[in-house]
Amino acid sequence: MLRRLPGDEARNLVSTTPDTAVVFRPAVMQTPAIVTIVIWLARLLRGLIRTLWRHPIACTAALAPVVVTLTYGWRMAVVLAGFLPALGLSWVLLERDSFLRVVGWPLLAWWRLVWVYRRHWQPVMIVSGLGRHLRGRDYLPRLVKVRCTSWADLVTVKMLNGQAVKDWTDRADHLAHGFGARSCRVSIARAGRLVLTLPRHDPLAEPLPAVPIPEVASVGAVEIGRCEDGTPYRLKVHGTHVLIAGATGAGKGSYLWSAIRGLLPAMRAGLVQVWALDPKRMELSFGRALFGPRYAATPAECADLLEAAVAVMQERADRFGGNQRSHTPTVADPFVLVVVDEVAFLTAYQSDKGLRERTKAALATLTTQGRAVGVGVMAALQDPRKEVMNIRNLFPDKIALRLDESEQVDMVLGDGARDRGALADHISPVPELGAGVGYVRLETSPDPIRVRAAYVSDEDIRTMVAIFSTGRAGAHARG
Numbered sequence: 008m009l010r011r012l013p014g015d016e017a018r019n020l021v022s023t024t025p026d027t028a029v030v031f032r033p034a035v036m037q038t039p040a041i042v043t044i045v046i047w048l049a050r051l052l053r054g055l056i057r058t059l060w061r062h063p064i065a066c067t068a069a070l071a072p073v074v075v076t077l078t079y080g081w082r083m084a085v086v087l088a089g090f091l092p093a094l095g096l097s098w099v100l101l102e103r104d105s106f107l108r109v110v111g112w113p114l115l116a117w118w119r120l121v122w123v124y125r126r127h128w129q130p131v132m133i134v135s136g137l138g139r140h141l142r143g144r145d146y147l148p149r150l151v152k153v154r155c156t157s158w159a160d161l162v163t164v165k166m167l168n169g170q171a172v173k174d175w176t177d178r179a180d181h182l183a184h185g186f187g188a189r190s191c192r193v194s195i196a197r198a199g200r201l202v203l204t205l206p207r208h209d210p211l212a213e214p215l216p217a218v219p220i221p222e223v224a225s226v227g228a229v230e231i232g233r234c235e236d237g238t239p240y241r242l243k244v245h246g247t248h249v250l251i252a253g254a255t256g257a258g259k260g261s262y263l264w265s266a267i268r269g270l271l272p273a274m275r276a277g278l279v280q281v282w283a284l285d286p287k288r289m290e291l292s293f294g295r296a297l298f299g300p301r302y303a304a305t306p307a308e309c310a311d312l313l314e315a316a317v318a319v320m321q322e323r324a325d326r327f328g329g330n331q332r333s334h335t336p337t338v339a340d341p342f343v344l345v346v347v348d349e350v351a352f353l354t355a356y357q358s359d360k361g362l363r364e365r366t367k368a369a370l371a372t373l374t375t376q377g378r379a380v381g382v383g384v385m386a387a388l389q390d391p392r393k394e395v396m397n398i399r400n401l402f403p404d405k406i407a408l409r410l411d412e413s414e415q416v417d418m419v420l421g422d423g424a425r426d427r428g429a430l431a432d433h434i435s436p437v438p439e440l441g442a443g444v445g446y447v448r449l450e451t452s453p454d455p456i457r458v459r460a461a462y463v464s465d466e467d468i469r470t471m472v473a474i475f476s477t478g479r480a481g482a483h484a485r486g
């Protein structure tokens with residue numbers, strides 16, 4: 008008690024047992040001044056060593072002028088003060104990335120630590136309920152360190168003993184606005200430690216032009232757009248099935264077309280076939296020449312085409328059985344990607360029950376058995392409810408674009424995805440800002456990542472058709 012209560016507060020604490028006149032008053036011992044001074048000096052020393060250890064660059068920048076002045080006189084300090092900015096400027100101009108990595112981001116991190124996070128830590132923790140103020144003392148989670156990247160602050164915190172990750176994910180909004188960020192994503196660093204990702208600006212706010220068509224035929228992961236950290240976003244299509252959910256105008260088309268664009272050289276080489284189901288006739292019909300006879304628009308044609316894909320799948324399964332367990336695309340056995348725009352129209356909205364059941368059965372068969380024999384499904388839909396799409400869990404990879412309701416996020420990405428920062432219901436409905444922006448949760452990681460697909464314009468699709476039919480890849484590859 009003596010250690011925990013500041014000043015003489017302990018002296019005023021009295022307690023009684025109920026219904027008696029017995030009074031307990033704690034004994035207060037005066038600590039000798041020398042002990043207090045030694046403790047404060049030890050703390051000061053510890054603080055200094057910790058600051059030097061954690062912020063070597065900032066400390067060097069602050070101490071160097073003093074050391075130079077004391078050692079070589081003030082003239083040398085002035086000469087260096089004029090020389091160093093020129094050196095720094097040359098470094099920035101010649102090697103910007105290394106300058107930012109070594110000097111820029113650590114300095115910014117130090118500034119943000121002092122000016123934003125330390126300054127607001129106590130009030131934000133207390134008001135959000137993540138810290139407690141008990142009997143004159145603050146019990147706060149520990150702010151361990153701040154790192155800066157080009158677009159976000161990564162704040163490592165040590166939770167209070169007894170706190171759960173959910174306590175933090177539930178307060179992501181408090182944290183974001185408390186520290187002046189648009190959003191806050193919570194991920195686990197290790198037991199008891201979390202990393203809060205607080206964006207300083209949105210690197211995906213500008214639409215991206217279509218990704219150049221690859222030079223080489225490949226069935227590997229296709230570049231679709233960009234991730235929030237600026238790295239290319241590559242979507243695996245071979246050996247999986249992909250479901251893309253988003254409200255009308257969310258930009259589902261740009262995912263379908265970017266995937267087809269990335270596969271174009273492989274389509275020309277005969278290693279990939281794209282089978283297109285276009286019940287709305289507004290999306291895939293634009294590049295119809297790419298699909299040849301494997302294009303369907305009416306519900307009956309769609310059911311027939313899906314059953315044809317099932318037949319290919321079963322024929323391959325019979326042939327491969329006992330010989331090979333995975334598929335390598337060849338001209339004889341190309342990778343078949345069945346692309347379905349607005350799959351709910353076929354599985355829920357169409358009136359013909361017979362066709363509906365045939366479609367559902369074929370889709371379920373393809374998504375459960377297709378990936379090992381080189382048949383994949385990439386489907387887009389607006390409404391992710393189970394009544395509309397009861398096989399959504401058969402798609403290993405899912406992408407949530409702008410959604411109308413917060414509950415729909417977990418329906419698409421799985422339980423807890425929204426708590427972990429997949430705020431698909433907050434994506435802007437303004438096409439320039441939000442179309443093509445989405446959250447992806449990969450099989451290997453529970454933390455959703457924010458991405459934006461490149462926009463494939465009508466002109467880009469026309470170019471793709473020209474390349475595919477005339478073979479002028481080189482002329483248009485960067486088009």
Ligand SMILES: Nc1ncnc2c1ncn2[C@@H]1O[C@H](COP(=O)(O)OP(=O)(O)OP(=O)(O)O)[C@@H](O)[C@H]1O
Nearest residue numbers: 214255256257258259260261438442443460461462
């Ligand atoms: N990746 C993108 N980047 C920027 N703008 C985009 C992107 N994708 C689409 N848009 C814009 O948003 C509009 C709607 O896109 P799109 O038709 O692909 O949405 P959708 O989700 O397929 O909608 P619907 O379900 O109604 O067909 C496009 O006309 C375009 O202007």
